[in-house]
Amino acid sequence: xxxxxxxxxxxxxxxxxxxxxxxxxxxxxxxxxxxxxxxxxxxxxxxxxxxxxxxxxxxxxxxxxxxxxxxxxxxxxxxxxxxxxxxxxxxxxxxxxxxxxxxxxxxxxxxxxxxxxxxxxxxxxxxxxxxxxxxxxxxxxxxxxxxxxxxxxxxxxxxxxxxxxxxxxxxxxxxxxxxxxxxxxxxxxxxxxxxxxxxxxxxxxxxxxxxxxxxxxxxxxxxxxxxxxxxxxxxx
Amino acid sequence: xxxxxxxxxxxxxxxxxxxxxxxxxxxxxxxxxxxxxxxxxxxxxxxxxxxxxxxxxxxxxxxxxxxxxxxxxxxxxxxxxxxxxxxxxxxxxxxxxxxxxxxxxxxxxxxxxxxxxxxxxxxxxxxxxxxxxxxxxxxxxxxxxxxxxxxxxxxxxxxxxxxxxxxxxxxxxxxxxxxxxxxxxxxxxxxxxxxxxxxxxxxxxxxxxxxxxxxxxxxxxxxxxxxxxxxxxxxxxx
Numbered sequence: 001x002x003x004x005x006x007x008x009x010x011x012x013x014x015x016x017x018x019x020x021x022x023x024x025x026x027x028x029x030x031x032x033x034x035x036x037x038x039x040x041x042x043x044x045x046x047x048x049x050x051x052x053x054x055x056x057x058x059x060x061x062x063x064x065x066x067x068x069x070x071x072x073x074x075x076x077x078x079x080x081x082x083x084x085x086x087x088x089x090x091x092x093x094x095x096x097x098x099x100x101x102x103x104x105x106x107x108x109x110x111x112x113x114x115x116x117x118x119x120x121x122x123x124x125x126x127x128x129x130x131x132x133x134x135x136x137x138x139x140x141x142x143x144x145x146x147x148x149x150x151x152x153x154x155x156x157x158x159x160x161x162x163x164x165x166x167x168x169x170x171x172x173x174x175x176x177x178x179x180x181x182x183x184x185x186x187x188x189x190x191x192x193x194x195x196x197x198x199x200x201x202x203x204x205x206x207x208x209x210x211x212x213x214x215x216x217x218x219x220x221x222x223x224x225x226x227x228x229x230x231x232x233x234x235x236x
Numbered sequence: 237x238x239x240x241x242x243x244x245x246x247x248x249x250x251x252x253x254x255x256x257x258x259x260x261x262x263x264x265x266x267x268x269x270x271x272x273x274x275x276x277x278x279x280x281x282x283x284x285x286x287x288x289x290x291x292x293x294x295x296x297x298x299x300x301x302x303x304x305x306x307x308x309x310x311x312x313x314x315x316x317x318x319x320x321x322x323x324x325x326x327x328x329x330x331x332x333x334x335x336x337x338x339x340x341x342x343x344x345x346x347x348x349x350x351x352x353x354x355x356x357x358x359x360x361x362x363x364x365x366x367x368x369x370x371x372x373x374x375x376x377x378x379x380x381x382x383x384x385x386x387x388x389x390x391x392x393x394x395x396x397x398x399x400x401x402x403x404x405x406x407x408x409x410x411x412x413x414x415x416x417x418x419x420x421x422x423x424x425x426x427x428x429x430x431x432x433x434x435x436x437x438x439x440x441x442x443x444x445x446x447x448x449x450x451x452x453x454x455x456x457x458x459x460x461x462x463x464x465x466x467x468x469x470x471x472x473x474x
Contacts, residue, residue: 050338053474076340084331090270091263102259103339103346143335 002027003063004049004151004182010057011044018044020057024199026184029177031193034186036201042186043083045201046153049184050080079147081154085140089129093120096128097142104147114145118168134160141169144176152176154185166191256341257349264353274319279361282315286369297374304373305383305434312362312387313394313423319358320398320419321405321412323350328406328472337473343466347403351395351461359391379437382447386433389450390426396454396461397422403468426453 002025010020018041026032034042047053049060051067051074059066067074087096097111115124118138123131131139137160144152152173158166170192173183185191268275289307293299327333336346366387367380375383401419405411433446 052334052338072340072342075338078338080334080338082331082334084329084334086331086335088263088267088330088332090267095263095266099259099263100335103256103336103341105255105340 005061006049006055006058007061008058009045009048009055009060011041011048011053012056013041013044019201022058022199024197026182026197028180028182031173031177031183031185031196033191033193033196033198034184034201035198040201042201043155046080046082046155046184046186049151050078050153051075052080077149078151078153079144079149081140081144081152081157083155083159085136086143087128087131087136087139090127092125092127093131093139094124096139097146100143101146104143104149106147110146111142114142115139117145117172118142119164132160134162134165137161138165138168141165141172144172148179150181152181152183152185154183154187156187157185158187158189158191253342253345256339257345260336260346260349261353264350265356268353268357274322275357275361278315278318278358279365281318282311282362283365283369285311285314286373289373301374301376301438304370304375305379305431305438307373308366308369308383309387309390309427309430312366312391313420313427315362316358316391316394316398317416317419319354320395320402321415323354323399323402324406324469324472325402325411333406333469334473337470343469344462347399347462347465347469351392351399351465354399355392355395359395363387363391375434376438379434382437382443383434385443385447386430386450389447389454390430393426393450393454393457394423396457397426400461400464400468403465403472406468406472426450429453 005023005025007023009022011018011022022045024032034045036042044053048055051060051071054068059068061067062074062077086100091099094108094111094115097115098108101107101111101114112124115121118141120135120138120142123135128136128139137157141157141161144154157169161169173191173193176183183193183196185193185196286307289303290300293303324333327336337343339346363384367384370380370383371377398415398419401415401422402411404418405414408414429446429449433443433450435441436443436446
């Protein structure tokens with residue numbers, strides 16, 4: 001049974017039609033890969049899913065309820081990882097993470113456990129300004145582990161990550177899904193997400209004369225390796 | 237994992253507003269402490285701007301006494317504006333604001349905590365230094381207490397009103413100047429009644445009504461500003 005679904009979603013950014021008529025449905029433990037070229041609306045779709053923006057048309061449903069009706073309840077169930085890492089250089093690693101953990105109802109112990117998990121334990125008391133770009137990304141990913149949420153919305157989570165960190169992230173995905181969690185990831189790099197569905201956002205170059213509903217820029221694909229774009233093949 | 241879900245509903249209810257408020261306050265104060273030059277800049281600006289006044293208008297004691305309350309208030313107001321645009325800007329730039337908006341708690345409590353931290357690090361030092369500057373400008377010791385009382389009631393209002401401006405200009409170019417343009421007109425009532433309180437003390441008139449009005453403005457700002465800020469911040473992170 002689908003828990004998180006989108007129906008007939010339309011997104012317009014800056015007077016440009018990004019996508020329309022987009023549907024998806026995700027049940028417990030499922031994962032969705034958002035694929036497509038730059039500017040195809042992966043980030044826009046994730047922001048819609050996070051209820052940061054409202055769809056121009058269509059609706060997003062959580063267990064059948066429109067999530068725009070109660071945004072706070074939706075915020076309580078998501079982790080959103082955007083392009084920015086939300087790391088304060090002047091605070092230490094643990095202070096950075098503890099703040100986010102507290103905002104999400106967890107505590108410093110949860111933050112310490114998450115830091116241990118992401119391999120930042122030796123840096124826990126160092127100011128975050130000394131972190132490299134990849135380490136900052138790891139700190140952002142540690143947010144996912146610091147408080148349990150049923151829905152993860154991740155925008156290019158693997159940017160700047162080394163192989164060891166990628167494994168930590170993929171292990172996190174597996175554990176999250178085993179516990180009934182849902183993952184939606186926009187990515188350009190190969191991520192090991194077994195049995196993930198792919199949503200390929202096409203280049204919806206708006207042709208003003210064409211009936212937009214005839215466009216087939218969105219395709220659903222079964223998760224067989226040959227159907228996947230080369231970049232998304234696990235272990236490619 | 238799972239710790240967030242296993243907590244009892246009572247604890248979660250208590251967490252609605254208080255926990256994010258305290259967490260944000262602690263974070264903001266720690267940030268201010270680590271970047272203490274930001275605090276010093278506003279305070280030094282206030283002190284220096286008042287100190288150079290006698291060079292401009294001349295050292296006549298009577299003249300200085302007459303303009304002292306107005307000058308101290310105007311400078312306090314400008315000092316408050318000096319750091320205002322940074323209240324949400326850094327959070328906006330590094331993605332923290334998006335995460336704060338996405339936290340399940342009322343955004344208003346986070347805004348209130350940020351304003352309180354801003355006042356504690358920017359407004360309170362001004363209030364504490366003001367009597368020394370008043371003495372330097374030849375103010376009576378009797379009129380110093382109303383000066384401090386009015387500043388203590390007025391500077392939090394300056395922060396709260398400024399925060400609305402700071403939230404509204406997020407994403408705009410030259411936001412700092414824009415904040416000043418937006419907010420300075422709103423500061424006029426605070427300025428009028430603040431100066432009037434001190435003037436009343438100088439002329440042996442009752443001070444209380446002016447302080448009460450100043451307090452009323454503060455209460456109105458306290459009720460409305462976090463709400464307006466939160467709306468602006470939600471809009472900025474769309």
